[in-house]
Every structure is written in structure tokens, then in C-alpha cells.
Amino acid sequence: MIDKRVATLAEAIAPVREGAVVMIGGFGTSGIPFGLIDALAKSGVGGLTIVSNNAGAGEEGISILLRNGQVARVICSYPRTPGSIWFERRYEAGEVELEVVPQGTLAERIRAAGAGLGGFFTPTGYGTRLAEGKETRQIDGRGQVLEMALHADIALIRAEEADRWGNLSFHATARNFNPVMAMAAKHTIVEARHVLEGPMDPGAVVCPGIFVGSVTEYGVRP
Amino acid sequence: MSQKMSALHRLSDNDLARRLAQDIPDGAYVNLGIGMPNKVAGFVPAGREVMYQTENGLLGVGPTPAPGTEDPELIDASKQLVTTIPGASFFEHSMSFAMMRGGHIDIAVLGAYQVAENGDLANWATLDEKHPPAVGGAMDLVVGVPTIYVIMRHTGRDDAVKLMERCTYPLTGLGVVSRVYTDLCVLDVAPEGFRLVELAPGNTLEAVQAVTGAKIHI
Numbered sequence: 001m002i003d004k005r006v007a008t009l010a011e012a013i014a015p016v017r018e019g020a021v022v023m024i025g026g027f028g029t030s031g032i033p034f035g036l037i038d039a040l041a042k043s044g045v046g047g048l049t050i051v052s053n054n055a056g057a058g059e060e061g062i063s064i065l066l067r068n069g070q071v072a073r074v075i076c077s078y079p080r081t082p083g084s085i086w087f088e089r090r091y092e093a094g095e096v097e098l099e100v101v102p103q104g105t106l107a108e109r110i111r112a113a114g115a116g117l118g119g120f121f122t123p124t125g126y127g128t129r130l131a132e133g134k135e136t137r138q139i140d141g142r143g144q145v146l147e148m149a150l151h152a153d154i155a156l157i158r159a160e161e162a163d164r165w166g167n168l169s170f171h172a173t174a175r176n177f178n179p180v181m182a183m184a185a186k187h188t189i190v191e192a193r194h195v196l197e198g199p200m201d202p203g204a205v206v207c208p209g210i211f212v213g214s215v216t217e218y219g220v221r222p
Numbered sequence: 223m224s225q226k227m228s229a230l231h232r233l234s235d236n237d238l239a240r241r242l243a244q245d246i247p248d249g250a251y252v253n254l255g256i257g258m259p260n261k262v263a264g265f266v267p268a269g270r271e272v273m274y275q276t277e278n279g280l281l282g283v284g285p286t287p288a289p290g291t292e293d294p295e296l297i298d299a300s301k302q303l304v305t306t307i308p309g310a311s312f313f314e315h316s317m318s319f320a321m322m323r324g325g326h327i328d329i330a331v332l333g334a335y336q337v338a339e340n341g342d343l344a345n346w347a348t349l350d351e352k353h354p355p356a357v358g359g360a361m362d363l364v365v366g367v368p369t370i371y372v373i374m375r376h377t378g379r380d381d382a383v384k385l386m387e388r389c390t391y392p393l394t395g396l397g398v399v400s401r402v403y404t405d406l407c408v409l410d411v412a413p414e415g416f417r418l419v420e421l422a423p424g425n426t427l428e429a430v431q432a433v434t435g436a437k438i439h440i
Contacts, residue, residue, distance in 0.1 A: 104319030
């Protein structure tokens with residue numbers, strides 16, 4: 001029998017180890033697994049590499065992990081959102097490393113990991129500072145940059161609905177990085193607004209359960 | 223200098239956005255950058271159906287929701303609350319950037335710190351190293367979208383030149399800009415450099431050339 005349901009967020013987060021690479025879904029304030037992040041903050045696990053589009057804002061989400069000093073390194077496309085005070089503080093103090101990645105390259109590096117690819121050539125960033133030191137090639141008459149797959153130990157995902165098989169659907173623009181990150185981690189942990197009693201309509205599944213490790217209901221919506 | 227400046231007649235941000243909006247054709251798929259580019263959507267002439275894409279996974283962005291109908295999980299790239307229009311769709315991030323990089327979006331409208339006469343664009347980082355760099359989706363857009371329109375004020379703070387022979391800020395993309403709309407003029411990026419399309423009402427070429435760091439060809 002397949003049953004990926006886990007009763008509490010604390011239990012769900014237990015597989016996260018010191019120094020893990022953790023992908024966190026979301027964009028801005030939409031689709032962020034706030035419940036799982038809170039549980040990770042309470043767990044006190046540190047030395048984390050966080051892969052996410054942004055680096056938190058205010059006193060919630062990834063900001064809590066930064067405030068607590070649990071983050072050693074951030075890989076993201078846009079760390080400098082209004083109110084990203086904890087990231088800026090840790091960055092300026094030299095307490096957190098930053099790798100800035102163009103947003104589409106970030107998504108595709110994550111997808112490549114989930115799809116079993118070593119990397120890919122992209123015209124994005126060719127000739128810019130973000131391509132320095134990277135292998136390049138002329139393909140179809142254009143300069144292209146070799147970008148490597150980006151793997152994670154853990155992905156923290158926010159879904160709208162889940163079933164016990166781990167199938168997921170998403171609400172509006174809360175989808176963003178969530179399905180692609182679910183593919184790229186060794187263990188994917190999901191908080192869903194609703195965990196269904198029965199199976200989800202197969203045609204409504206956006207992220208198939210094969211990519212999911214556990215699901216926990218967390219009804220709170222931002 | 224003061225004589226030079228007094229001879230300039232600058233369009234307001236709204237009039238500049240209205241001018242650019244005239245060049246968004248019916249049926250276009252368009253990505254609007256954060257800030258001034260976002261204003262363009264409000265000025266597209268009635269009767270044209272335009273699909274706006276936002277990088278965080280929505281094609282068919284509609285206007286700001288009416289009070290009481292906001293959905294906190296329905297936002298655009300500026301993290302502002304939006305709505306959807308008929309025909310809209312949601313999708314995940316790698317597909318969103320496949321739309322851009324794969325050449326499926328027709329036009330992107332972006333802001334800029336600097337544009338060079340060879341079409342180089344600088345709009346993601348300055349030379350200020352104090353702040354962490356942040357690139358977002360700009361580099362993916364400029365390599366994939368065939369028509370890149372830049373909308374910006376012609377000069378920067380303290381009258382700094384923004385249209386120049388070569389950018390001095392870190393580049394977003396090389397040779398990617400098609401056309402620049404400023405509060406003083408519209409310029410095409412042509413093989414010979416900046417080519418004048420039109421001057422904003424009341425300006426002379428001489429006065430606009432004086433605040434431009436590269437030759438304006440006519």
C-alpha cells in the first residue's frame with residue numbers, strides 16, 4: 001500500500017540533516033510552504049544551502065532561517081526584495097554565501113536534475129558577468145553557456161490539494177517553482193491546504209505522486 | 223548646461239507609456255518588466271486583445287482586483303495582486319521560462335540603467351558592490367524574446383547619460399535591444415547605431431543629442 005500522509009509538520013521535516021541542500025518553492029509571497037519552514041526553523045538544523053527564487057522578506061518564511069543563522073548559502077535569482085532585511089544583514093556580515101542565477105536558468109537547472117540530465121547549453125547570460133568561468137559554445141550561430149543540473153537533498157513544497165499517493169495540484173500562481181522542485185530532490189516534503197480522502201482526478205494532477213515523499217495537511221493560507 | 227536642459231520637453235511617465243502602447247499590436251503575447259513597463263498595459267488602445275505573461279506562471283494577466291475579491295496567491299512578477307482575463311492559463315516556472323527563451327513571447331518591455339548603440343542592455347546591476355546582486359528573469363527574456371523595447375527616462379540622476387556608445391554597468395544581454403522609448407525621443411537600434419524614429423513634441427534633435435552619449439543617426 002502506498003500512503004505518503006504524515007500527521008505533523010515536525011514529523012515531516014525530521015529527514016532534514018545538518019548541511020542539507022534544501023529547495024523551497026514559492027515566488028514572492030505565493031506558494032511558499034510557510035508551515036514547513038516554521039517546522040524547519042524549530043528543528044534548529046543548520047548549515048543549510050537554500051535554493052529558492054527569493055531570499056525571504058520581513059520576519060517570515062526563509063527570513064526566519066536566516067535570522068536563526070541556519071543558512072550557510074543561498075542560491076536564488078532575486079535576493080533583494082523589499083523587506084529582505086535578514087538576508088541583507090547576513091550577506092553584508094559575510095555570514096551567508098550567495099550564488100545569483102538567472103531565473104529561467106535556475107528553473108531549468110532544477111528541471112535538469114529532476115529529468116536526469118547533467119546540464120544544458122543556454123544563451124541566457126552569455127557574455128555577462130554571470131557566465132564568467134563557465135564553458136561556452138557556439139550553437140546555431142549563438143553563444144551559449146553550459147549550466148549544470150542543480151540537485152537537492154530535500155524539497156519543501158506548498159500545494160493546494162494532495163492525495164495519499166502524493167499527487168498534487170496547485171492554486172493560481174502558487175504553482176511557480178513547486179512542481180519542478182518536487183522532481184529534483186531526493187526527498188520531497190509537501191504541505192497541502194487539503195489532503196483528500198480519496199484519489200485526485202488523474203487529469204487534475206499537476207505533479208505526479210512519484211516525485212513526492214510525504215504530504216501533510218496545513219490549511220493556513222497566507 | 224542649464225540652457226541645454228531648458229530646451230528639453232519631457233513626456234510624463236504616463237504619456238511615455240501611452241506612446242509605447244501604440245506599438246503593441248492586436249494579438250500580441252507580451253511580457254512587461256517591473257516599474258514603468260508595467261504602466262503600458264493601461265494604455266493599449268481599445269479593441270486590441272493582448273495577452274500579458276508574468277514570469278511567475280500566468281499568461282493572461284488582468285487588472286488589479288476589486289476590493290474584496292483579492293486572491294493572495296494570484297500575483298504578478300512585481301508581487302502585486304492581479305486578476306486573470308478570459309483565455310488565461312497557469313503553468314510552472316520551467317514552462318514559463320521556456321515561453322520566453324523558446325521565442326514564444328512576441329514583445330518584452332523592460333526598464334534599463336543603460337542602453338548602448340550596439341543594442342547592449344544593462345538593467346540588473348550597478349557598480350555599487352555594497353548591495354547583493356539580483357538578476358531575476360531579465361537575462362532569460364532578452365535572449366529569447368525577438369522584440370525588446372526599452373522604456374526609460376532619457377537621462378538618469380544628476381543628468382547621467384543612459385544612452386551611450388558602450389555600457390559601463392554589467393550587461394544583461396548583448397545586442398538585444400530593438401527600440402528605446404524615452405521621455406525625449408524614440409530610437410531604433412540600427413546597424414549604424416541609434417536611428418531617430420521621432421522626437422517628443424517640442425524638442426530639437428540638437429538638444430536631445432546633447433544629452434545622449436552616442437550619435438543619433440537620422
